[in-house]
Amino acid sequence: MEIVISNTSGDPIYQQIFEQISAQILNGVLPSDTCLPPIRTVAKELRISVITVKRAWEELEHAGLIYTMAGKGCFVTPLQPNALDEKRTQLAGEKLAKDMEYYKTLGLSLDEIIAMLKKDYEK
Amino acid sequence: MEIVISNTSGDPIYQQIFEQISAQILNGVLPSDTCLPPIRTVAKELRISVITVKRAWEELEHAGLIYTMAGKGCFVTPLQPNALDEKRTQLAGEKLAKDMEYYKTLGLSLDEIIAMLKKDYEK
Amino acid sequence: MEIVISNTSGDPIYQQIFEQISAQILNGVLPSDTCLPPIRTVAKELRISVITVKRAWEELEHAGLIYTMAGKGCFVTPLQPNALDEKRTQLAGEKLAKDMEYYKTLGLSLDEIIAMLKKDYEK
Amino acid sequence: MEIVISNTSGDPIYQQIFEQISAQILNGVLPSDTCLPPIRTVAKELRISVITVKRAWEELEHAGLIYTMAGKGCFVTPLQPNALDEKRTQLAGEKLAKDMEYYKTLGLSLDEIIAMLKKDYEK
DNA sequence: GTGGTCTAGACCACC
DNA sequence: GTGGTCTAGACCACG
Numbered sequence: 001m002e003i004v005i006s007n008t009s010g011d012p013i014y015q016q017i018f019e020q021i022s023a024q025i026l027n028g029v030l031p032s033d034t035c036l037p038p039i040r041t042v043a044k045e046l047r048i049s050v051i052t053v054k055r056a057w058e059e060l061e062h063a064g065l066i067y068t069m070a071g072k073g074c075f076v077t078p079l080q081p082n083a084l085d086e087k088r089t090q091l092a093g094e095k096l097a098k099d100m101e102y103y104k105t106l107g108l109s110l111d112e113i114i115a116m117l118k119k120d121y122e123k
Numbered sequence: 124m125e126i127v128i129s130n131t132s133g134d135p136i137y138q139q140i141f142e143q144i145s146a147q148i149l150n151g152v153l154p155s156d157t158c159l160p161p162i163r164t165v166a167k168e169l170r171i172s173v174i175t176v177k178r179a180w181e182e183l184e185h186a187g188l189i190y191t192m193a194g195k196g197c198f199v200t201p202l203q204p205n206a207l208d209e210k211r212t213q214l215a216g217e218k219l220a221k222d223m224e225y226y227k228t229l230g231l232s233l234d235e236i237i238a239m240l241k242k243d244y245e246k
Numbered sequence: 247m248e249i250v251i252s253n254t255s256g257d258p259i260y261q262q263i264f265e266q267i268s269a270q271i272l273n274g275v276l277p278s279d280t281c282l283p284p285i286r287t288v289a290k291e292l293r294i295s296v297i298t299v300k301r302a303w304e305e306l307e308h309a310g311l312i313y314t315m316a317g318k319g320c321f322v323t324p325l326q327p328n329a330l331d332e333k334r335t336q337l338a339g340e341k342l343a344k345d346m347e348y349y350k351t352l353g354l355s356l357d358e359i360i361a362m363l364k365k366d367y368e369k
Numbered sequence: 370m371e372i373v374i375s376n377t378s379g380d381p382i383y384q385q386i387f388e389q390i391s392a393q394i395l396n397g398v399l400p401s402d403t404c405l406p407p408i409r410t411v412a413k414e415l416r417i418s419v420i421t422v423k424r425a426w427e428e429l430e431h432a433g434l435i436y437t438m439a440g441k442g443c444f445v446t447p448l449q450p451n452a453l454d455e456k457r458t459q460l461a462g463e464k465l466a467k468d469m470e471y472y473k474t475l476g477l478s479l480d481e482i483i484a485m486l487k488k489d490y491e492k
Numbered sequence: 493g494t495g496g497t498c499t500a501g502a503c504c505a506c507c
Numbered sequence: 508g509t510g511g512t513c514t515a516g517a518c519c520a521c522g
Contacts, residue, residue: 012496012497012498013497013498014497014498019225019228020228023225023228023229023230024228026229026230027228027229027230028230038508038509038510039509039510040509040510048498048499049498049499049500050499050500051498051499051500052497052498052499054510054511055497055498057510062308067376067377068379068510068511069376069506069507069509069510070381070505070506070507070509070510070511071505071506071507071508071509071510072506072507072508072509072510073509073510074509074510075376077377088229088230088231089231089235089239091229092225092226092229092231092236092239093239093243095222095225096222096226096236096239096240096243097243099218099219099222100240100243100244102142102146102215102218103215103218103219104244105142105143105146105147105150106146106149106150106211106214106215107146107149107150107151107211108211108212108215110240110241110244112212113215113219113240113244114237114240116212116215116216116219117219117223117233117236117237117240118233120216120219120220120223121223121227121233121236130313130315130321131313131323133314135316135520135521135522136521136522137521137522171522172521172522174521174522175521175522178521178522258511258512258513259512259513260512260513265471265474266474269471269474269475269476270474272475272476273474273475273476274476284493284494284495285494285495286494286495294513294514295513295514295515296514296515297513297514297515298512298513298514300495300496301512301513303495314495314496315494315495315521315522316494316495316496316520316521316522317493317494317495317520317521317522318493318494318495318521318522319493319494319495320494320495334475334476334477335477335481335485337475338471338472338475338477338482338485339485339489341468341471342468342472342482342485342486342489343489345464345465345468346486346489346490348388348392348461348464349461349465350490351388351389351392351393351396352392352395352396352457352460352461353392353395353396353397353457354457354458354461356486356487356490358458359461359465359486359490360483360486362458362461362462362465363465363469363479363482363483363486364479366462366465366466366469367469367473367479367482369466381505381506381507382506382507383506383507417507418506418507420506420507421506421507424506424507493521493522494520494521494522495519495520495521496518496519496520496521497517497518497519497520498516498517498518498519499515499516499517499518500514500515500516501513501514501515502512502513502514503511503512503513503514504510504511504512504513505509505510505511505512506508506509506510506511507508507509507510
């Protein structure tokens, strides 16, 4: 399990953690019922507050990606492969739909967008 | 000149204004040397604070899209068509590059992204 | 707007606040776009931490019952009457379904439950 | 004697056990002086800690539903049928009274509650 | 002035 | 040992 925090990105730390963990769950790196490391351990390793990690864990639980057993730890929710796929495209879809509006008001054509996309994807 | 503000989007108001005006400049709706309306007028019409409009204008000036003549008003910066295009793709490109990272960590393939893109674009 | 906190109930404070405010929104006591009092004010009045109030507000926002405008305050989300009704019965329904299981394992008949219900309702 | 544990319900394990055993005692499935299995056996079968089972047994004893004979085991307390009934309605009544408050603050009418109740009961 | 985030440190319940 | 809750106090962004 790997987490990288950027202090310059502007996004809140708990959200960066959420995005990275959720991605790892959704693309199968963290399989069902995997036990996440204790929040205090993560906090120490990342040199951030326990509260901040907990906040990220809460968002994950709220999104239905992990479940908590008091006194034991937090675990990856068992999800059917198609449920995983659904969540994955849903998460990406929301972001993409929001950005599309902006691209369109900028007057970019669909082809222009796709061209830029391909260029970026290879990096 | 049209601006629509959403209270529920979560984005700060000044940024919503910036995005909409900049888009109108970059896609040619607002041609070179067009005089923008006084910030007090805009503030009244949108029922928001003058400070907020000022902040948006500042961002526009900082981006080199408008220039201010003290006592006279704010005007659209004259730009060569290719300069316009460059800024346009630059702005879109920054956003797109940032989002791409997320799509990739989610494990989406290029084809999947393009498919979703096409679907959204038609709406 | 009235909030009563019980330290003996065992339920966390933020949840008590959430339940009371959500109830007031759902039964129409707090109409659309009502501005909630600042979290610091509520915290002072209830003699609890700002964080605890904020936590309750977050849950309300997550439930789609209020929306936040940074720098201005928090407001009741405008909802169609039927949407209100739907949320209301949904919230109650979840709790009720959970309890029903227990009543059934206790071997209570439907009539027994209804009888107790009527007796309690009048209090 | 059957016990089912849910890791996702959020309720503590010892409480889940308590609710299920107490229900079985109160509705007569476990008659007077029945000997409960040793806590170590239960712990093994459910793959949980002995401490957790012990905790549930303690709650049962505290509720007057079982009694312990050191070195011999735990047994169901002999209760008159009407005493059983009393405890049963008392347990259910406490829960129901608590929930009623919430339903009422949500503005649900008695008829609405009963309607939902009937619908749920059949499931 | 408002809310948004992060911190450090404490106490409790559960296992 | 684990997570759950609450506290007080700080800094920043928005309006």
